[in-house]
Amino acid sequence: MKTMINAKSFNGSPIKCKVELNVLKLSFSDRYSNEINPLSKQVCSQASFLLLDKLSKTFEDMQISDLSFVVVSKDLEQISLLRITPDADSLSFAIYEALLAFIATEIGYRNDMEETPLTYIEKNKAGFFSAFFEERKQEISNSSLIRAYELFRSRDYIEALNLTISVYAALDNAFDIQEADYLIFILKLKSQSINDEALNAEFQSKTEELKERPDLAKRYCFAYINYWEDKRDFSMPRKLIRRFTDQYPLSVLSPEERFTYHHLSGRAEYQRGDFLAALEQFSKAMSNLEPTNEESYAKILNSSVNCFTDNLFFEEAEALVNKAKEIRERLMLPESFETISCLAGIKAKSTKYQEAYDILKSIIPEVEKYQLTPSDENRFNNYLAKNAIDLELYDEAEEHLKAAESFGDLKGFSKKLRLYSLFKRNDFIKMQEFFHEHFTLPEKRSGDKAYDLFVLAWAYAIAAEAAFIQEEYQHGILYLSDALSFFLQDKYILEARYIALLPYQYDLPPELLTIFLQNCEEQELYEAFDEYVDKHNGIANTYYHRLNPDDERKFEHSRLQDMANAIEALDYESEDKAQFKQIRQSVNLM
Secondary structure (H helix, E strand, O other): OEEEEEEEOOOOOEEEEEEEOEEEEEEOOOOOOOEOOOOOHHHHHHHHHHHHHHHHHHOHHHOOOOOEEEEEOHHHHHHHHOOOEEOHHHHHHHHHHHHHHHHHHHOOOOOOOOOOHHHHHHHOHHHHHHHHOOOOOOOOOOHHHHHHHHHHHOOOHHHHHHHHHHHHHHOOOHHHHHHHHHHHHHHHHHHOOOOHHHHHHHHHHHHHHOOOOHHHHHHHHHHHHHHHHHOOOOOHHHHHHHHHHHHOOHHHOOHHHHHHHHHHHHHHHHHOOOHHHHHHHHHHHHHOOOOOOHHHHHHHHHHHHHHHHOOOOHHHHHHHHHHHHHHHHHOOOOOHHHHHHHHHHHHHHOOOHHHHHHHHHHOHHHHHOOOOOHHHHHHHHHHHHHHHHHOOOHHHHHHHHHHHHOOOOOOOHHHHHHHHHHHHOOOHHHHHHHHHHHOOOHHHHOOOOOOOHHHHHHHHHHHHHHHHHOOOHHHHHHHHHHHHHHHHHOOOHHHHHHHOOHHHHOOOOHHHHHHHHHHHHHOOHHHHHHHHHHHHOOHHHHHHHHHOOOOOOOOOOOHHHHHHHHHHOOOOOOOOOHHHHHHHHHOOOO
C-alpha cells in the first residue's frame, strides 16, 4: 500500500515521503513479534493501539485485545539510508491504514470498490471472524486440485493443467482458488503452451493484482525467473530479480525462500558467464538451507557442477555430481536424470565421448517417464546428438537432432550441431550453404530473434576452420574474428583463447595472421585470459568445500592452469602445427 507520510530530512527540514508498506502477516494474538525495521517499537505499538481501538469499538462483542503483525517496506529502508526520519505519528497512522487494508483484502475487498476498507470490514463481520479467529489449516481441500498438484510434481504438466482448469469453477474457498491460480500459471510456464507476450501480460497482471501481497507475488516472480532461465535468456532473469529487490526488501522472504532467491540469482549469473558471482550466490543459498533439506541441497550441487566443469575442474565437478546423484536416487526424485546428464557433460568436455554417450542413452527410459519442458527436451536430445557426432555416428546424430528440433530451436543450438555434423563429415559445400542460410542473417546476429551468443560464436569458429582447411584464409580470418567477438561479448574468455589458437594449425599468410593478432590485442584477449585464469584458478579450494564440506580433500592440480601454461609454452615460430592441435584436442569446449 502506497501512502504519504511526514518526515524530516537529515538537516531537520520537514518533508513528505511516499512509502509502500507491505503487510506480510497479521494475527489477533501474540503469534508474531511486531516487525517493521528499521523503526522503533513505539511506532508498532501506536499502530497496534489505533487498530485495536477501532476494531474493539466496531465489534464490541468480540473482545479483541491482542494484535501482532509483520510489516516490511523497501522505501523505509531506503529513506533510512538517506538519513530521513519519518514522523512517528504519521507513520503509525499509515501502518494502521495498511493493516486495515490487509484485513479487508483477506475477506474479499478489492481496490476497485467504492467503499473504504473499514466500511467493508464493518459490513462483513462473519468473514472477519472466520478469517482471523477460526482455526484454519492452509491446506488444499479439493481432491481434484490435490491430484493436479501430484501430477505437476510428477511432471505430467498437460494433464495437470487440464484437470486444474476443469475443476476451477467448482472451487469453493479462497485458499483453493489462490493455489489453483498459481498452479495454472506455473503449468503454462512448464508446458510453454502460450507465447511469451501472453505469458508476460499474465505475469504483469497477476503481480500487479498481488503487489500489496508480497507473500503471494514472490511465488509468481520466482516461477517466472525459472521460466526465462530455462529458455537461456541471459537478461530477463536478472531484470526480474532486480525488479523484485527494488520493490520488496529481502526480509519478505523466509529462509527457504531466500534459498530460492540466491539459487535463482546464481543460475542467472551462470547464464551470463559470471562463474564466481554464481558460486557466491550458491554459497549464500547454502547458508539458508536446513541441514535436513537434502532435496534442496542436491539442487545447489547440480547447479554448481557446470561452474566447475566449464573451468576444467573435472575431478571436483564429478565429486559434486556424484553426491547430488546419490541424494536424488536415494530420495527417488524425478530430477535424477538431470544430475546424470551433468555427469555426461563432464565426460564429454574431457573428451570421453563414448562414456558420455553411453550415460545419456542409459537414462532415455527414465527421461521418457516424465513430461519435460520443450526446452529440456531440445537440450537433452542435443546432448545425445553432440556426442554421437563426436563418435562419428552420424545417422544416430540425425535422429537425435530431428527429435531436438521437434521441440523448437529458437536459440539455434540444434542448428549449430547440424553445422558441426557437416563440418565433421567434410561436407563443406552443404556446410557453407547451411551457415549462410542460418547464421549470417542480421536478425540471427542481434535483436529479439537472435541466436544465443555461444551458438553464434561456435558457428563462426566452425566456419572459420572449414575455410582454413579449404585455404580460404581471408574468409576464415573474418569468421574467426566474429567468433572471438561473440565469445568475449558473452564472457566466455576461455573459449575465446581456445579458438584463437586455430590459425596456427594452418599455413595462413603472415599478413592475415598479423591482422588477426591485432584484432586479439584490440579486444584485449590476452590480458583478459590471464586475468580470467588468475581469478578462476582457485575455484576448487574456495568453493568446493563450501558446497561439499564433508569432503576434506585438497585439490592441488588445475587443468585450467595447465592449459594456460601450455599456451604460454607454445613456440609460435615453429613449423610444428601439432602442438596447437594437441591443446585444442585436450578438451572439448563446445
